[in-house]
Amino acid sequence: MVNRLGRATSPYLRQHADNPVHWLQWDADALAEAVARDVPILLSIGYASCHWCHVMAHESFEDARTAAQMNENFVCIKVDREERPDLDAVYMNATVAMTGQGGWPMTCFLTPAGEPFYCGTYYPKVPRGGMPSFTQLLAAITDTWNTRRDEVDQASAQVTDALRAQAAGLPEADVTISAELLDHAVAAVLRDEDPEHGGFGSAPKFPPSALLAGLLRSWERTGDAATFDVVNRTAEAMARGGIYDQLRGGFARYSVDPAWVVPHFEKMLYDNAQLLRAYAHFARRTPEQGRESLAHRVTRETVQFILDDLGTDHGGFASALDADTHLEPGGPGVEGATYVWTPAELIGELGAIEGAWAAEIFGVTTAGNFEQGTSVLTRYADPDALSDNGTAARERFERVRARLREARARRPQPDRDDKVVTAWNGMAVTALAEAGSALRQDDWVQAAVRCARFLLAEHVVDGRVRRASLGGVVGTSPGVLEDYAWLVTGLLSLHQATGRLDWLEHAQSLLDKAIQHFADPAEPGNWFDTADDAETLVTRPRDPIDGATPAGASALAEALLTAAATSAPESALRYRELADQTLRRGAVVLARAPRSAGQWLTVAEPALRGPLQVAIALPDNSIAATELIATARTEAPGGTIVIAAPTNSVPLLTDRPPVNDAPSAYVCRGSVCDLPVTTPADLHASLNRR
Secondary structure (H helix, E strand, O other), X not given: OOOOOOOOOOHHHHHOOOOOOOOEOOOHHHHHHHHHHOOOEEEEEEOOOOHHHHHHHHHHHOOHHHHHHHHHHOEEEEEEOOOOHHHHHHHHHHHHHHHOOOOOOEEEEEOOOOOEEEEEOOOOOOOEOOEOOHHHHHHHHHHHHHHOHXXXXXXXXXXXXXXXXXXXXXXXXOOOOOHHHHHHHHHHHHHOEOOOOOOEOOOOEOOOHHHHHHHHHXXXXXXXXXXXXXXXXXXXXXXXXXXXXXXXXXXOOEEOOOOOOOEEOOEEHHHHHHHHHHHHHHHHOOOOOOOOOHHHHHHXXXXXXXXXXOEOOOOOEOOEEOOEEEOOOOOOEEEOOOOOEOHHHHHHHHOHHHHHHHHHHHOOOOOOOOOOOOEOOOOOOOHHHHOOOHHHHHHHHHHHHHHHHHHHHOOOOOOEEOOEEHHHHHHHHHXXXXXXXXXXXXXXXXXXXXXXXXXXXXXXXXXXXXXXXXOOEEOOOEOOHHHHHHHHHHHHHHHHHHOOHHHHHHHHHHHHHHHHHHEOOOXXXXXXXXXXXXXXXXXXXOOOOOOOOOOHHHHHHHHHHHHHHHOOHHHHHHHHHHHHHHHHHHHHHHHHOHHHOHHHHHHXXXXXXXXXXXXXXXXXXXXXXXXXXXXXXXXXXXXXXXXXXXXXXXXXXXXXXXXXXXXXXXXXXXXXXXXXXXXXXXXXXXXXXX
C-alpha cells in the first residue's frame, strides 16, 4: 500500500500526498480493501483552507509513528468535503448525533460497509483538555474492533438507523407561503439581532448572507423601518470590522468575537458571492449623496476581490484563500500573518506622519486586537469624517491604502484552493450578473458570462453536471442538487442581463435534468441532495436547512420560480407547480427555524408578489431604452424578473411589441399586467404601485 493522493483533482487531497499515511480516495476499491483486510475505515474529511485541518495534519498525519499505527490497523481514506458534499453531509450528521457538535477536520471510524460507529473532529497529538491523544484513540478503536466487535456492530446499526430517520423529507405543512408567515419569520429573526454589534447571535459570528437578501426583500414589500435598520446595522458593522479586508476587499469566513473584529482569516468564494448579491441589492436602496455609499463601495471592492484574487485563467473562480500563511517554506502555517499590522510596521511603510494617521484610521494600537500585539485592520470612521476637507482626506486615504496593499503583497501569501466548484461559481455568476446589471457595470456582467461559458463547456458532461474542476480539467465527482440549482440560477440571471435566449435554453436543459434525477417521486416538493443514479451511501442525504450555503432545495426553489417566469407557457406551468410545491415544504422551515431559512425567505418574497415581471420591448434603436432599463433594474424589488429584448425573441417578450416604435415596459404581477409604459417616470409609478 502507498499514498494514492498524488493524482487527485482536489488541492486538499494533494496537500496530503506526501504524508506517510497510506491515504486512499473514497471509492469502491478502498471499501473493498477494508473488507479484504477486515479492518475499520479511518475517514478524515476536511478542506484546503481549514486551519485545524492543517494543525492535525502537521501534528499527526506527517508523523511517521502515528502514520504507521494508522496504516497497520485501518484503511485510511481522505475526503475533500467541498468535492464530496454528499459524504460530508452523511458523516457530519453522524458526528453531530454522536458528539452534539461538528466541524472540521472530521474524524470518523466506519465498518467496511461504510457504517459509522465512532466519530469526532480534531484530536491532538498529546492528551489535553480532557481529550485523548489521537494515537490513544486509534489504540482504543483497534482494541474495540478486535475484542468487542459486537459493540461495534450494535453502535453502527444504531447510528445508521438514526441517519436514515433523519433523511426523511420535509412534512406537509399546515402553513403556506403567505404574508402572515413571512412577517412572522422576519419578526422572529429581528428578535435575535445583536443591536450593539449587528448580526445575529454571539461568537463565533457568521455573515448572515442569504438572510440579509431575504430581509431586504421583506422590507421592500412591507416598508417596515425596523427590518431595514437591522440590515443596515449588520451590513455596516461587517463592512467596518476586521472580517472585511480593509485593503483589498472581500469577507473572511467568520468572526471569532461578537463585534466582527477578529476573523477566522480564510476567505471563501461562496461567502463573498452571497454577500456580493446582498450588498449590491443594498446599494440599490442606498442613495449616493455626493459620494460613494458604503454599500456601493463594498460591492465594488468585493467584485474586485472575486475577480482579482479568486479568478482563474479559465474563467472560473477558485474556492478559497487559506486562513494560514507559511512564513517559511515547509514551515507551519501562521493564522492571519499576511493581514495583521503593528504601529511600527505602518510607520516603517508610510513614514511617521502618515503611519500614525493610518493607525488611527485602521484602529492599529500598540496593544493590538489580535495576537502578539498585532492588529486586524478595522475602519470605524471614514477619513473625510476626521477632516475639514473631505475630498483631500479621501484622496490621502486612497494613497495610503494603495501603499499598504503594495506592502502587503510583498509578504508571504496564503495558499489558494484553485478548485472550481460548480455551485459556488453559479452563485458568483448570479451575483456578478445582478450587480453589474443593477449598477451599470457591464464588465461585471462579462465576467459572469466568461465563468458561465467555462462551466457549460467543462462542468457539463453528457448533459450532466460535475461537481468541480482543477486547472481546467473536470473531476469525476457528480454534481449534487446545489450544483444544478445555482448553475441554473446563474444562467437565468444572464438571460435577464443580456436578453439572450441561449442562456434560458441551457438553464432549462439542466433544470429538467435536476427534476428528473433529484425529485422525491413519493413526496412532491421534496428533493434529495444526490441524484438517483449516484453512489449508494448508508443513507441518501437531503438537508432543507440553509447554512453557510443555502440548502439545495431552497436554491432549486429559486431556479424553478425564475424559470417559470421566463419560460413559454407549457414549461412555465410545470416549473411553477414544482416551485409552489417546494415552497410549501419550505414553509415549515420558515415557521420553525427562520434564522436558518434565509434563502427560503429570499425566494418566498418574490413568489408572493407573482413574481413581478418587467418585459421591455426594444425597437430597432435600443439605445433609447437605456434609461427605461436602468429604472427597472434599479427600482424593482429583489427577485423581479427584468428582461429587455426585441419582441418575440424570448418567451417573456412574446406578442409584446414596442408602443409607437418606442421602448415599452410591460409590468406584470403574476398573470395580471399593467398597460405598457414608455417613460422612466411611468415605469417608476408602475413599479411602486401597491
